[in-house]
Amino acid sequence: MRLAEAFESSTSVVAVMRGSDGVFLGVNAAFERSTGYRREQVIGRLPIEIGLWPDPAFRARIWSVLRAEQRAVALPMSLACADGRLRPGHLSVEFARDGGETVVFCLVHLDPDQAAPPTDEAVVPDGFYRSLYLAASEGIYRSLPGGGFLDVNPAMARILGFASPAELLAERGRDAASMYVDAAHGARVHARLLAGERLERERARVRRRDGAVIWVSENSRAIFGEAGQVLFFEGSLVDITAQVEAEQALLRSESKYRTLVEHSQVGVFIMAGDRYTYANQAFAQMLGYREDDLVGRGYREIMAPDAVPQSERRNQDRLAGRPVPPDFETVLIHREGRRVHVKVSIGPVLLDGVEHLTGTVLDITRQREAEERLRYHATHDPLTGLPNRMLFNQRLAGAMLEASRGGDPSYAVLFLDLDGFKWVNDSLGHGAGDRLLVQIARRLEDSLLRDVLIARYGGDEFTLLPDGRCDRDRAMAIARAVIGLFEQPFDVGGQQVFSSASVGIVVGRREYESPDQVLRDADTAMYRAKAVGKSGFVVFDEGMHQEALSRLQLETDFRLAFERAEFRLHYQPIVELASGRLVGAEALVRWWHPRRGLLTPADFLPLAEETGLIVDLDAWVLREACRQLGDWRARVPDFAALSMNVNVDERQMVSPGIVEEVFTLLQSHRIPPDRLRLEVTETAFRAGRGQAEQRLLSLKALGVGLVVDDFGTGYSSLESFAASPFDALKMDQVFIRDIETNPRHRAIVRTITSFADELGLALTAEGIETPAQRERLRAIGCQYGQGYLFSPALPADEFEQLLSGTARIVG
Template identity: 45%
Template sequence: MRTEPQPAALDTEQTLALFRGMVESADDAILGKTLDGVITYWNPASERLYGYSREEVLGQSVSVIIPPERREELADLLARLRRGERVDHYETVRVRKDGARMEVSVTVSPILDGSGRPVGASAITRDISAQKQAERDLRHVALHDALTDLPNRMLFTERVSQALARKRRDPDYKFAILFLDFDDFKAVNDSLGHHSGDRLLVEIATRLQSAGRPGDLVARLGGDEFTVLLDEISGPSDAESAARRIQRALASPVLIQGREFFITASVGAALGDESYRRPEDLLRDADIAMYHAKASGPARYQLFDLPMRERAQARLTMQTDLRNALERNQFRLLYQPVVELKTGRLRSFEALLRWHHPTRGVVMPTDFIPIAEATGLIVPIGAWVLAEACRQAARWHRASRRTSPIRISVNLSARQLGHARVVEDVRRALADAESSGMALQLEITESVLLGDGHGSVATDLLTELRLLGVELHVDDFGTGYSSLTYLHRFPVQAIKVDRSFVHRMGARRTDLEIVRSIVDLATTLGLRVIAEGVETQAQRERLIAFGCELGQGFLFAEPLEPASAIVMFETRGPVTRA
């Protein structure tokens, strides 16, 4: 049986030659050195990497390629080699002949004699500068906002976490965070587009950085929300001073597409203390303070305190309960009569919403409608009010001996009017209740009516609603007194004088004249006038003297349950409070 010839074993010289050839042709820089750090070997890749020729470095200390601030590493490295230890993939910095620095990965191995004792060392070095730069670039992208290049939420949270850890170690250390939200920023996006909005955000970022101190961290969380970490402060006054610097930095207008924009920010602040365990909690409280500032008007500042959190938590609880209220049938409608002021005869009812909460009892609209507006829940709630008022009118009409229609007014909110299906909601409410025996009157506040500037959108929408056969009334009239000249542009049939003017008629002559002017204007435009909040006979007599036709208020009746309201409708006589 034939066997293949086996290759002859290499002798020592051949082995060394092969090894040297491999090292000489390697892409990685390979050098040899003594246990004292003297260079004994330098391959061609080392020449390319470091810029030194072999002749220049042989016999030199390896410290020639180590930056001065890193040379302490050499003593530790040589000590480990003397103990026979191997060092794998050690990342450090080396310096070229021309002074350029580079990041490298080094693996150092001891060279052992026949008895296993270290007698020298070899080092394999690879340039990882490009890899480390790519890693830094990726980290920067991950931790910075793409538009403004400011730190993003992740980096800001990381820095706040570090500040909280320092606070736990050092009780004397003080810091705070500011939470900023820009007033009416949406108007820029809506009027000029998102590109211009982005330009404004970049300018805001620049100004915020200019207003900061060295060591402060400005970040963009998203949208028009920015935060500032105030490091090493002395107390609350420093946070307020920082907010004032920011407002001054924002004071000058920004020129975009040839137009000047003035920007203001609502600023909330929260002081870091030992009670905070997570950065998210501190951000939450600064956010709460910011919303309190915004509620006070533009360009306001507010420092967080514990009652704010309690109110925010109560609001959140109410919001959760409100989401369940419709499904659990907790809403009820009461009906307040609207009467002829001269005769006291009933003309219509206004449907008023009440929330029968299982633990809070009856919750008035002033306590939950703002939450419903802010969350958008007002849209389904408002649709239910429309439908229920129409159903109630249909029930009354079927049970009544009278043939005259039952007039019911229902309020439409700003969010409802802005909803795409508001006309369909009204149409469906009328159709589902088969309420041919009612006259639906929709009340829209004056501020909502003019919310789009000059009312072109509102006019088109109101015209669609009028085509359904409903009347349109302007509610709370007088609170936007400057808008009187716009009134003729809208297809409305009546205005309701705001109760605040009616209430103060006897105390301030100005309010008396406002009411007189409103009635005169309405008469000129052919509109009916309904006075809200009539509580005294003196108010009633003044309104009659001005020519005001209709009114509602406690002088005549409180809001009534449906059963009491239909009895009043059937009575036909003057409405009087029981």
């Protein structure tokens, strides 16, 4: 610190230079006062660039001293001041080391009383300046105002491609300006020198002797006589071709990269502070601006307001020195107001010694919009546009969590299921069913959307979650409004269709832990609403909960019953009414429940149909009935004429493997195909049941008998029925039960009997319980019957006793 103070406060003129190239590293205040140059004009520059030592011979001497690192004392010299005055004096040179760098201390002693530097023979020998002139590495010349060279040193000759100064003077001595490639430039230089201008680091292209063009840096001035006339020009040249080529290569590189940046499809920017100092065309067009429109703008002006806080936090972290990821996503605002999602990569860079931020911007709006569409489709029903099951469950979970925090489960869920929607699909087609669902969704939205979340839960089921607090009374009011929406018909493809809905309501309870539990109970309440008459609503209560638990246990037991072999087949006789002869049997399934005992189909078939297990159950019944029939036929030859009726569910009928399965069973148990009769309901041959029709035709080709069960209770057209390959009909017991007292049912029985007779179909009446019913049916012309009058369904061993004659059929 003391050395620095001494350097600055010294009255002597002191300059510090770098030994490797002579660049000024520092000067003191005395230097500024004595020369008139400010230190910022000097530091970082060469003495020749400033023109401090105008004498070329002295400059050459100094360069030799610097290269040899030779200590020098009292070298006579003249110092050129900023105002053009020449001040004589002496120069002392000292060398020091700063790390691996040589530092030169120059101490200047000025003598204001002398007009020219003295010649000290003891210090500077005779001819010294001439030897420096000849040994200098820079070209030195003197030329006349008329254009001819007076003198050149060897370096000047070498730079211009001559072997010696004499060759140069001989060839170009009369025309110094001819060395310039650009004659106009040479003329301008000449004029400026004549005007007294001092040229420093003037760049020009000159032509060597061999025709090659090089770049030079020239310092020159005119020397005037006492009368103001120009005596001669003197100057120096340095070959800077390598430097210029490097600069031009850099410029070409910069131009190339600028072109790449300007034509890049990726936005590029530079920022100083929070404002843009550069933006390429891609970035500007991304936001609907020109490049100049963005320069000078703050980033907050083009950023979405909701994205600004995140950017502010990044800036705070960066300024605090905390690590900040270079890549992030944000949202900018287009000039037209729309949001532009972008991915930004940004980092600091030093430009002209000042830290800037530079980065790239990639428009990812389409990608984010695509992701948003995917998220929308993942949470919304594609047909109606309503929220789907997943989104509804998420919202319900949120409502349950909020209610649990407040300690008051004040929420409700309404579960809506359409009544008779299957009939719309079956009769009008699935397209009509879809259009009906869309219209129902719009009615619900128009009426309830402001304060109720409406979702399509699946199929023809809709779920509703009222916003905010919802008690029992509000939920019931919403249910009444929903049911009222179905009072007016819906227009489906130009046809008016009436529909209704059954609604189950669940009001929140603390016991609920998940949306599945709530919706399970809402579904239970909805089915109770259907059971009590449809087009109404039921609020779930604890009794239904117990029923639901019992039903769940029953479903679990039903699934396990297959593994535990708990199902049994009972066989009900089919009798020829005229003779009383036993001609066949219908296989009816029973379930021997481990706790509840023997269960009839009424106890478990609805559950089997709802869960889809009816297909597995019917398949088991078909296999077991064929096995039993084959066993009887093998052991008792008298049973050869016995036929076996087996019920087949509509879903089993459309199964691709039903035909092959029946064929395999007939083969393995050696049963003639006409001894097996499959009973199906009328739904199997409604319009649109093409697959079932194909299966029926294939089974008919095998020779299997086909029976329509519960004929007369469906809604099939006679035309579609007449084209189906059935062999027999079975009248439902609803027509038989009161045949003696109900003339309408008697008329229906007569009609069905006549219909079967005309088509050549066998006819069986179900549910015959009295002799009078039997006689009435026989008189009408019905051929076969079954019912409690003859026998209930019996286990296999008891039925076998009937077949063997050890038990008698009553009737």
